[in-house]
Amino acid sequence: MDEQALLGLNPNADARYRQRAMAYFEQLKESQDAWEVCAEALAKGIYNDDHVKFFCFQVLEHQIKFRHAGLSAVQQQLIRETLMKWLQCQLMNNQPEKPFIRNKAAQVFALTFVMEYLTLWPKFFFDILSLVGLNPHGVDIYLRTLMAIDAEVVDRDILHSPEETRRNTLIKDGMREQCIPHLVESWFQILQTYQQSHPELTCQCLEVVGAYVSWIDLNLIANDRFVNLLLSQMSVEELREEACDCLFEIINKGMDPVDKTKLVESLCQVLQSAGFFNVEQEEDVDFLAKFSRLVNGMGQSLVLSWTKLAKAGNVKDAAETLQAVEAKVPLLLQLLVHEDDDISANIVGFCYEYLHVLKQLPQLTDQQKTNIEAVMLAVMKKLTYDDEYNFENEGEDEAMFVEYRKQLKMLLDRLAQVSPELLLEAVRRVFTNTMQNWQTAPFMEVEVAIRLLYMLGEALPASHGAHFSGDTAKTSALQDMMRTLVSCGVSSYQHSSVSLEFFETVVRYDKFFIVEPQHIPNVLMAFLDQRGLRHNSPKVRSRVAYLFSRFVKTLHKHMNAFIEDILTRIQDLLELAPPENGFLAMLTSDDQLFMFETAGVLIVNSECPAERKQALMRSLLLPLMDVFRLLLAKLLQETEEERQASLADCLSHAVGKHRARCVHHHPGSRGLPRPHRSEDLLHHPLQAGGAVG
Numbered sequence: 053m054d055e056q057a058l059l060g061l062n063p064n065a066d067a068r069y070r071q072r073a074m075a076y077f078e079q080l081k082e083s084q085d086a087w088e089v090c091a092e093a094l095a096k097g098i099y100n101d102d103h104v105k106f107f108c109f110q111v112l113e114h115q116i117k118f119r120h121a122g123l124s125a126v127q128q129q130l131i132r133e134t135l136m137k138w139l140q141c142q143l144m145n146n147q148p149e150k151p152f153i154r155n156k157a158a159q160v161f162a163l164t165f166v167m168e169y170l171t172l173w174p175k176f177f178f179d180i181l182s183l184v185g186l187n188p189h190g191v192d193i194y195l196r197t198l199m200a201i202d203a204e205v206v207d208r209d210i211l212h213s214p215e216e217t218r219r220n221t222l223i224k225d226g227m228r229e230q231c232i233p234h235l236v237e238s239w240f241q242i243l244q245t246y247q248q249s250h251p252e253l254t255c256q257c258l259e260v261v262g263a264y265v266s267w268i269d270l271n272l273i274a275n276d277r278f279v280n281l282l283l284s285q286m287s288v289e290e291l292r293e294e295a296c297d298c299l300f301e302i303i304n305k306g307m308d309p310v311d312k313t314k315l316v317e318s319l320c321q322v323l324q325s326a327g328f329f330n331v332e333q334e335e336d337v338d339f340l341a342k343f344s345r346l347v348n349g350m351g352q353s354l355v356l357s358w359t360k361l362a363k364a365g366n367v368k369d370a371a372e373t374l375q376a377v378e379a380k381v382p383l384l385l386q387l388l389v390h391e392d393d394d395i396s397a398n399i400v401g402f403c404y405e406y407l408h409v410l411k412q413l414p415q416l417t418d419q420q421k422t423n424i425e426a427v428m429l430a431v432m433k434k435l436t437y438d439d440e441y442n443f444e445n446e447g448e449d450e451a452m453f454v455e456y457r458k459q460l461k462m463l464l465d466r467l468a469q470v471s472p473e474l475l476l477e478a479v480r481r482v483f484t485n486t487m488q489n490w491q492t493a494p495f496m497e498v499e500v501a502i503r504l505l506y507m508l509g510e511a512l513p514a515s516h517g518a519h520f521s522g523d524t525a526k527t528s529a530l531q532d533m534m535r536t537l538v539s540c541g542v543s544s545y546q547h548s549s550v551s552l553e554f555f556e557t558v559v560r561y562d563k564f565f566i567v568e569p570q571h572i573p574n575v576l577m578a579f580l581d582q583r584g585l586r587h588n589s590p591k592v593r594s595r596v597a598y599l600f601s602r603f604v605k606t607l608h609k610h611m612n613a614f615i616e617d618i619l620t621r622i623q624d625l626l627e628l629a630p631p632e633n634g635f636l637a638m639l640t641s642d643d644q645l646f647m648f649e650t651a652g653v654l655i656v657n658s659e660c661p662a663e664r665k666q667a668l669m670r671s672l673l674l675p676l677m678d679v680f681r682l683l684l685a686k687l688l689q690e691t692e693e694e695r696q697a698s699l700a701d702c703l704s705h706a707v708g709k710h711r712a713r714c715v716h717h718h719p720g721s722r723g724l725p726r727p728h729r730s731e732d733l734l735h736h737p738l739q740a741g742g743a744v745g
Contacts, residue, residue, distance in 0.1 A: 351402030
């Protein structure tokens with residue numbers, strides 16, 4: 053081999069050597085037989101340098117992947133012999149190769165298997181197993197190879213051509229007929245032999261079983277011998293998470309609904325008798341997250357079985373399966389309400405499906421109604437922010453909580469479909485109790501109480517937001533809660549999340565003020581003072597500017613008496629801040645656009661005479677035009693490029709504000725677009741710029 057070129061494989065080599073190494077790689081790839089030196093180097097263990105070993109495997113990989121059909125029978129035999137000799141060397145080495153070399157070797161083994169198993173190497177697994185035996189270094193390569201074969205042949209996330217799909221089907225059929233029972237036996241031996249001495253090999257093996265169980269005969273795995281071994285490993289700290297995942301894959305396998313119910317129930321009985329259902333006694337949250345996923349899989353499997361049996365009219369078996377589902381609900385509730393959100397999130401799917409089952413039943417039992425209420429309470433509790441949530445600098449943890457809240461919202465919406473009366477009553481109870489004591493309650497309780505009222509708007513939908521007409525019980529409850537919200541003083545609560553939730557809810561239910569317009573003055577003041585547009589948080593001010601424009605558009609007919617007072621109070625918020633004065637404006641330029649639009653809506657739709665409207669519009673626009681002239685004169689004199697850009701930017705905003713006003717002199721105008729939402733299904737009060745909602 054070109055030793056000089058090989059020096060360039062080292063990541064620290066200079067560019068000249070690296071370039072030579074690349075050229076040498078291309079030469080070896082394209083040559084008819086030059087690659088054979090790499091095969092020899094691997095078979096004889098000539099090089100100790102890890103980068104050279106990896107390089108040799110890459111060259112071999114290229115030959116197998118792209119040139120296999122063009123190789124002679126002798127060359128194909130050379131590849132097989134090279135791999136087996138390399139594997140034999142691993143058995144004798146004191147130290148295993150680095151993981152990246154073992155992974156690449158497994159990839160090359162898997163590619164060779166895919167190309168040759170059906171034709172040239174039907175004894176692939178027998179050859180490997182007879183060589184490896186129970187040698188830990190060999191077993192490691194064998195297990196990595198099995199996972200690489202799964203990626204090439206089975207993995208549904210990888211797109212295959214029709215030809216490759218046909219070939220993969222033939223490979224799986226051939227494996228089922230010829231070697232799967234032997235492979236399963238080897239897995240059992242590995243799991244039994246290494247669970248104490250080599251837990252990492254045991255975990256690898258559990259991963260293999262989980263990957264292959266989806267397409268092999270389940271009876272080979274779902275039997276007393278194998279399941280008892282897996283359950284014993286659920287009690288071993290280093291193995292329990294992988295064992296949990298493996299059981300999850302077994303449960304997930306498609307099968308006859310009656311058989312699936314029996315399988316899930318037998319597994320549940322064993323898990324329960326082994327004490328795994330005592331969730332509150334388990335301190336390992338990582339394991340509980342896996343266990344929650346397993347329970348979720350069991351629950352969803354039972355629901356799917358019930359659906360199939362009910363659809364087929366199999367009343368007896370459907371009833372038994374529903375009973376099995378119901379028996380899991382206490383465990384579901386323990387996991388759903390767990391303080392760790394990952395554990396809770398992993399069970400949401402089962403909870404959602406269970407509620408869907410209840411929705412389809414003609415009548416609910418008292419126990420089922422109790423279950424519904426328990427789910428409601430769990431959801432309400434888990435919607436609550438914790439103390440560690442960083443509202444001013446939201447990072448990955450905060451983003452994950454927002455996603456988790458979306459899942460909880462789905463449960464709330466499903467609860468509303470199953471029993472709207474129960475949901476309405478539960479929210480009303482929580483909301484009323486919290487609003488009575490908002491001055492002494494922690495911010496997270498106050499925020500979630502208002503959030504629940506807000507969420508009812510989507511959970512109990514109304515045509516065009518008409519929540520205050522029609523169904524009397526719902527209308528009366530919502531009207532009572534809105535009256536409490538706007539009159540109890542909670543808008544003064546000193547936390548940005550509560551402030552935002554207050555204004556979001558007021559605007560969601562803006563039609564309430566058509567029914568009870570006497571509350572408009574108080575809410576207007578909240579918008580205009582330090583609770584809203586003059587809040588100390590820029591996020592709150594920004595969001596409120598947009599929400600105020602929506603509030604005014606809906607209710608401007610009820611605001612005639614307050615127009616001039618509103619315009620006076622917002623006058624200083626409309627001032628253009630030239631770049632050189634260093635003054636930090638209360639609102640951004642985009643927020644000011646909404647304020648100008650709001651002012652325009654009020655003036656144009658007011659009942660005062662045309663002359664007064666013109667005077668008001670002039671007082672709104674003249675200061676803007678004066679600043680515009682001043683800035684334009686400065687721009688024409690300015691020579692520095694950066695200053696020119698900032699002045700031009702300021703002028704552009706001034707024009708935008710003028711347009712925002714003119715827009716409302718045209719009846720066909722739709723106004724300004726609302727701020728971009730980062731999440732449409734669930735508003736989150738504190739996204740960047742506050743523009744969600």
